[in-house]
Amino acid sequence: SDGGENSSGGIVVETLLNIRTVASLTIEKMRTDEYARCLRAETAGSLKTNLLKGMASGFGQFSQLWGMALMFWWGGWLLANHSDKFSFRDFMVSMFALMFALSGMAAATSGTVDKNKASAAADRIFTLIDRESAIDSLSDEGKKSL
Known part of the structure; x- marks a missing residue:
């Protein structure tokens, strides 16, 4: 949403930088769910903005x-x-x-x-x-x- 660590971009960066740890802990599904949740929150106003x-x-x-x-x-x-x-x-x-x-x-x-x-x-x-x-x-x- 604001580009911080809890934004979709922050989650992707953190996950990719630490992919070995994510894979060894088998938390891929959890990280995917967090990413999807952030995307849903970010797209609420983006349709109108992008249309304009x-x-x-x-x-x-x-x-x-x-x-x-x-x-x-x-x-x-x-x-x-x-x-x-x-x-x-x-x-x-x-x-x-x-x-x-x-x-x-x-x-x-x-x-x-x-x-x-x-x-x-x-x-x-x-x-x-x-x-x-x-x-x-x-x-x-x-x-x-x-």
Whole structure:
């Protein structure tokens, strides 16, 4: 849910890092059940969120393609009705200038992130890395099968 050790990702990481211990204790079913429980808890609000993200992405694609179609239509209209003032070369220069400017602006703004969200994500990652697992596969304690 929040990306901690009790999240689905935390359970997978802990289980895979300590797979020998999990297998020797035959707790695969228990870990699978914990993982499924966490997935059910996490997917409660994710359908709406993913639907909104998909709609926003689709609207972005629609806007981009609609804008390009409008530019081509307008350029064609200008060339057909005002060929004495505009040439095909003028049309292509203006199209490429606008497209490269928009691409540069999109690339520049794609790297902007919310600093608080990025800091919280980094904290969650380091919490998972730095925590001590309840299962220590490197320990010499306990029964080992040879």
